[in-house]
Amino acid sequence: MYYATIISPVADVRSEPRFESERESQLIFGESVKITGYYNDYAGVICNDGVHGFIKKTQLGEYKVKRYKTSRHLMLKKIKMPFSAYIDDDDISNYNIPEDSIEPVNKKREPFEMAMDFLTVPYLWGGTSSFGFDCSGFTQRLFRYNNIEIPRNSEQQREFSAMVNGLDEARPNDLVFFKGHVGLYIGDMKIVHANGHYGGVTVTDLSDGSEYSRYLISIMLKIGRIKANVRV
The missing domain is CATH 2.30.30.40 (SH3 Domains)
Known part of the structure; x- marks a missing residue:
């Protein structure tokens, strides 16, 4: 290999x-x-x-080792470059990638803050990019940007994460697991998640009393916390 x-x-x-x-x-x-x-x-x-x-x-x-990553989704003349693409000096030159869209590969940002940049990105089964996410592809991409590798699907992520004792103790960047689904906790009883219900990345307030929120609470399985510097 x-x-x-x-x-x-x-x-x-x-x-x-x-x-x-x-x-x-x-x-x-x-x-x-x-x-x-x-x-x-x-x-x-x-x-x-x-x-x-x-x-x-x-x-x-x-195979090439890349020194930088893109900090946002880019619509360039030669290529559409997704968020968190890994690039080198040749790529920057070849595609005219603006310097304010580039960060070193070891740069870290809060996942729950980055997540808000992707509201309305379409839901895509199997998707892990800013062209389209599924629920676990979205959470995985946000943590991967911070050089934290978590498993691919929601069930694996649930098993991988440390238990948090309920939403009262949840902190931003915790993962909220439901049957067949996962969202990222952003505080105040809210999650941001790629979901088929709305067909994209949205924020859901689990305390708003809506039919959708009540449904999610009824199938909630776990609050999970990902420790820094962990790998699959």
Whole structure:
């Protein structure tokens, strides 16, 4: 096995080496992946979070260590660059990436503050990018920006996180787990989450008494806390 780097804005990780198969996850520009073999137009891969799947060979390039990351979603002339894409000096020059949209890879920002920049980003099953998120892809991307790697799906994230004794003790950046769903706690009984109910990233006040909030509370399973400097 060896490593390769994603060279397209976003690359679907498919369950089988064909376009019609399920999207298991996504990787974005500059992320690295292990190659396990080749299957016609696809490469078998193992992602850094342990997800196995297949990516189109045309979306893979030579492995490179990246020094920077994009701090926001960019609509450039040559490319649409997602939030948290990993880039180097050549990428900055080739795509004319503005300096105020670049941060060192070790730069950290509060996930609950970053999350508010993605309100209305569409919901996308298997999505992990600012083109479209699913619930756990959204939380994973926010923590990954801070060099904290958490598992890919909500059930794994729930098992991975430390228990918090209820919403009364929840702090911003805690994860609120529901049956088949996860949101990021932002304080005052509110979560921000990528959800199919509204078709995108939204804020939900769990104390507002709405039918949706009551439903979420009825299927709540756990409040989880992610410790800094943890890896999958």
